[in-house]
Amino acid sequence: MTQTPMTAAADLAPIAVVTGASRGIGAATAERLSRDGYCVAVHYGNDADAADSVVARIRQGGGDAFSFQADLTRPDAGRRFWEAYDAVAGDWRPRPIRTLINNAGVTLRGPIEDFAATSLVQQQQINQTAPFLIVQEGLGRLEDGGHIVNVSSGATRIATPDIIAYTMTKSAIDAFTRTLAQHLGHRRITVNAVAPGIIDTDLNAGWLRDNQQAVDQVLPQIALGYIGTPAEIADVIGFLASDDARYVTGHTIDATGGSRL
Template identity: 60%
Template sequence: MSDTDLRDIEALNARTSDGIAVVTGASRGIGAAIAGRLGADGYTVAVHYRQDSTAATDVVEKITAAGGTAFSFAADLAEPDTGTAFWASYDAAAGALRDVPVRVLVNNAGIVVNGVIEETAAEDFIRQQQINTTAPFLIIKAALPRLADGGRVVNVSSGATRVPIPGIIGYTMTKGALEALTLPLAQHLGPRGITVNAVRPGTTDTDMNADWLRGNSEAMATIVAQRALGRVGGPADIADVVALLASHDARWITGQIIDATGGERL
């Protein structure tokens, strides 16, 4: 692709957000916030979920109530053929929109298996690896023919890759692999004008962390004390960073790991 072609693509992206933004694990938490923000930015949002159709429908309804466009689709990322099955489910839900280019792909879905290495069962580790690392790889691979030139891929990693937390050692390993994918993929897709970046959230006030964080003043105080910005982050804090990377303004940023922890343990 010539420099002129790339400039034409960048000019198109500057004028419009026309196209699809696919967000995995978008029925709750950070994923739901990303979906809502991208919907507000003008994308038609494909809200992926595994089994909670009610929560996914709620995300879609909130986007449409705000004047946006969205639809939901289900896919189990633990399945070995997830790349093929994911996009088959997407096509079935998208209908006529299946021919609209995918301009943004956000790999947000993930699970956390708690435990130090001695406590981590092999089957739990393998399932976590499949969902957090293998699935994004296969989803991206299968997406390449439908991903628009000048598009965006954003991988959601974790601040745990920078700050050691032995109690989620397997999770950290999977997110480290996702970061390792980001740099060579950015190089590989650069000739198409596609940027690839990763975002590292810190501990965030979501339903996934509700059991040990919400209402636990000691845990809250510990986290706040470790952050330069002096508070616990919320889903919108992460969604806004992802939206920036998905925007035309970030057209010259690729192959980067963006820390979005609020300055954890600086």
């Protein structure tokens, strides 16, 4: 079930909102940002138990977090997202948000000949339209000098016909990132993207885990010689969500381990 904060807002921890934070890169990012001193709003779409587990781990580590559910497939996803946030944020609700991480996404596979129009629309809505609407509806909540980090993909520079539609959505995220960085520069809000490569997440489990043949095929393509973990991507996001990156904006950071250099 949705969890509410347990710490008073007077403690003055900055707030980070992470979409799709119940598992994978999103969950690792939520935990990383908590270690960096953030109170983390853990958004999830369907898996309340997984989101509750992320919140529990953060609290066990001495941080604070709360979870909230919002369906990003809806055409009014931005408004619904922030309404869901407000419903559970409690004392944190009037506080500005320092960092927003647009991580939620889906990977629907298939070459162009076989890809259904309905799947194209679904993937665009979650990966591309929802982040736009969430930022649009949330601009007034963001703290000047804060950070937006969008999760892109290494697929934008590596041709992979089986995920052509997915790649389109992530290329749009890269363009969104650059343009939004210019637009929000006067507020000192940095906007960057992180482009993961092949990462050991649930999204990749179907073809990667327990499939040594697939592993043997991809490892020679990665300069660092191993498949990345969610925590490694979360560390890059954590850097971009910190003041150490205060003079970095408008960039997509490749975090593929050097795939297909």
